[in-house]
Amino acid sequence: MDNPQIADRLEAFASLLELADANPYTTRAYRRAAETIRGAAAPVAELVRSGRVRELRGIGPGIEARLRELVETGEIAELAELEREVAPDLVGLGRYLGLGAKRSVELARALGVRTADELREAAAAGRLRTAPGIGPKTEARLVEALSRETEPRPRRGLLLNRAWELVGGVAAALDGEAAGDVRRWRDSCELLAVVCAATEPRSVLARFAALPQIVAVVEEGERRAVGVTVEGVPIEVVVAAPERFGTAQFRATGAPAYVAALEPLPDAPDEQALFRQLGVPWCPPELREEPFRDDPPALLGEDDIRGDLHCHTTWSDGRVSVEEMGRAARERGYDYLAICDHTPAVGAVPGLTPTDVRRQAEEIEAANESLAPFRVLRGIECDILADGRLDLPDDVLAELEWVQASVHGGQRMPRPEMTKRVEEALRNPYVRCLSHPTGRYINRRPENSLDLERVFEIALEEGVAVEVNGLPDRLDLRGEHVRDALRAGVEIVCSTDAHSIRGLANMTLSVATARRGWATAAQVVNTRPLQSILTRRRARG
Ligand SMILES: [Zn+2]
Ligand SMILES: [Zn+2]
Numbered sequence: 001m002d003n004p005q006i007a008d009r010l011e012a013f014a015s016l017l018e019l020a021d022a023n024p025y026t027t028r029a030y031r032r033a034a035e036t037i038r039g040a041a042a043p044v045a046e047l048v049r050s051g052r053v054r055e056l057r058g059i060g061p062g063i064e065a066r067l068r069e070l071v072e073t074g075e076i077a078e079l080a081e082l083e084r085e086v087a088p089d090l091v092g093l094g095r096y097l098g099l100g101a102k103r104s105v106e107l108a109r110a111l112g113v114r115t116a117d118e119l120r121e122a123a124a125a126g127r128l129r130t131a132p133g134i135g136p137k138t139e140a141r142l143v144e145a146l147s148r149e150t151e152p153r154p155r156r157g158l159l160l161n162r163a164w165e166l167v168g169g170v171a172a173a174l175d176g177e178a179a180g181d182v183r184r185w186r187d188s189c190e191l192l193a194v195v196c197a198a199t200e201p202r203s204v205l206a207r208f209a210a211l212p213q214i215v216a217v218v219e220e221g222e223r224r225a226v227g228v229t230v231e232g233v234p235i236e237v238v239v240a241a242p243e244r245f246g247t248a249q250f251r252a253t254g255a256p257a258y259v260a261a262l263e264p265l266p267d268a269p270d271e272q273a274l275f276r277q278l279g280v281p282w283c284p285p286e287l288r289e290e291p292f293r294d295d296p297p298a299l300l301g302e303d304d305i306r307g308d309l310h311c312h313t314t315w316s317d318g319r320v321s322v323e324e325m326g327r328a329a330r331e332r333g334y335d336y337l338a339i340c341d342h343t344p345a346v347g348a349v350p351g352l353t354p355t356d357v358r359r360q361a362e363e364i365e366a367a368n369e370s371l372a373p374f375r376v377l378r379g380i381e382c383d384i385l386a387d388g389r390l391d392l393p394d395d396v397l398a399e400l401e402w403v404q405a406s407v408h409g410g411q412r413m414p415r416p417e418m419t420k421r422v423e424e425a426l427r428n429p430y431v432r433c434l435s436h437p438t439g440r441y442i443n444r445r446p447e448n449s450l451d452l453e454r455v456f457e458i459a460l461e462e463g464v465a466v467e468v469n470g471l472p473d474r475l476d477l478r479g480e481h482v483r484d485a486l487r488a489g490v491e492i493v494c495s496t497d498a499h500s501i502r503g504l505a506n507m508t509l510s511v512a513t514a515r516r517g518w519a520t521a522a523q524v525v526n527t528r529p530l531q532s533i534l535t536r537r538r539a540r541g
Pocket of ligand 2: 497
């Protein structure tokens with residue numbers, strides 16, 4: 001059993017515990033342990049066998065016992081028992097229909113049904129209204145949803161990392177290809193799809209229905225099916241005849257408006273052939289939003305990135321030391337990494353005072369001695385105070401090699417004040433880059449009320465770059481805004497805002513988001529060599 005498999009089982013266990021109303025503390029502990037195991041460098045099965053697994057963060061005796069059982073027997077007995085008890089397929093179907101986990105289980109009990117199919121039968125027979133709490137309105141809604149012919153969508157979009165995990169996992173298990181929103185790297189994914197090639201679709205559809213990720217199949221046709229996960233997220237699988245695979249993948253990738261403009265589509269075995277037959281240059285999926293048939297620009301690639309300019313360490317809320325982050329960045333093939341810990345105004349987590357900044361400098365110097373010629377840069381993620389001043393004095397900022405400025409608190413400010421606040425900060429001669437400019441958290445917090453057009457104007461005047469933050473719940477700026485910034489002549493920085501070694505891998509998400517904004521390598525600051533970063537002078541110096 002490899003680390004991802006072990007992590008998957010622990011996560012499944014956590015989900016089932018949650019459905020069974022277990023102590024939320026326990027559920028969280030299992031989720032955290034799963035995350036640790038996914039990111040662990042050593043094979044966890046071996047650590048379990050040699051009795052060393054508790055050296056990993058967050059693994060106590062209880063979880064160790066489960067891990068031992070899993071590694072020795074290939075299963076966790078209580079997990080299998082929970083699966084029988086809480087009927088995750090019903091819960092998945094219920095969530096897909098808009099019912100909470102508890103209500104799904106209650107409904108199933110009241111109707112005496114055990115599986116998703118039985119629930120559908122009960123609905124068809126008009127029995128839903130016999131369950132307590134289900135009025136005619138709810139019944140009508142559920143029946144409609146169960147028979148819906150519109151495209152299935154989750155209740156809310158999935159974060160890109162989670163969507164890739166799900167779609168990529170299903171695609172790999174079925175020897176298919178990812179399609180839908182993830183393939184276009186949308187920041188929040190609603191249409192999740194996998195496309196497979198097979199002359200005989202039945203065995204592929206059967207394998208799909210049997211996947212551990214899929215708890216219930218809600219629609220099934222001759223060459224397609226829609227399954228839902230335990231969270232109620234629908235995912236579609238399309239099985240195309242091999243000679244039509246390219247056409248099917250193209251359609252399933254979308255976006256609908258882009259596809260519609262190229263209709264009618266010929267049958268093609270792969271996308272390259274499809275584009276050739278259409279007489280249109282191949283278009284990267286990230287650009288397939290609006291109708292487009294011209295030559296695409298040579299988009300930025302992850303290989304173009306020479307360093308990461310925004311990450312945290314144990315000096316603020318990061319998990320590892322300066323040297324460990326530097327080493328990990330060097331292993332990724334970078335030439336440099338800027339350490340940008342927080343300043344005190346951030347509040348919830350520790351922030352660096354001027355004294356701390358200078359103490360950290362010593363640690364950075366030591367790291368540079370051991371990592372040379374790789375370079376750890378002295379940076380900061382400096383809070384922008386409510387009045388636009390920065391949270392550190394200019395003489396401290398002047399010592400630093402890379403200054404990010406960020407709005408964290410007081411984000412509900414009216415638009416004119418917020419714009420003024422950011423403008424003030426950009427006027428500071430030491431600021432090099434504006435972090436997560438809109439401040440949104442996908443699905444959780446809307447964008448700050450901010451005049452971005454004005455911000456780009458000032459950024460251009462002052463020679464400040466804007467960030468494309470790669471945290472999966474930020475992706476800020478998003479693609480459309482990246483495009484606006486670049487059109488305004490402003491340069492961007494692709495950063496991860498990593499708080500752990502694993503976080504450095506979010507560069508993939510940042511780069512994909514920049515690509516959605518049509519970015520080329522020349523427009524991205526951190527595609528350039530170290531010397532150009534160090535000598536990057538502000539317009540007004
Ligand atoms: Zn921040
Ligand atoms: Zn940060």
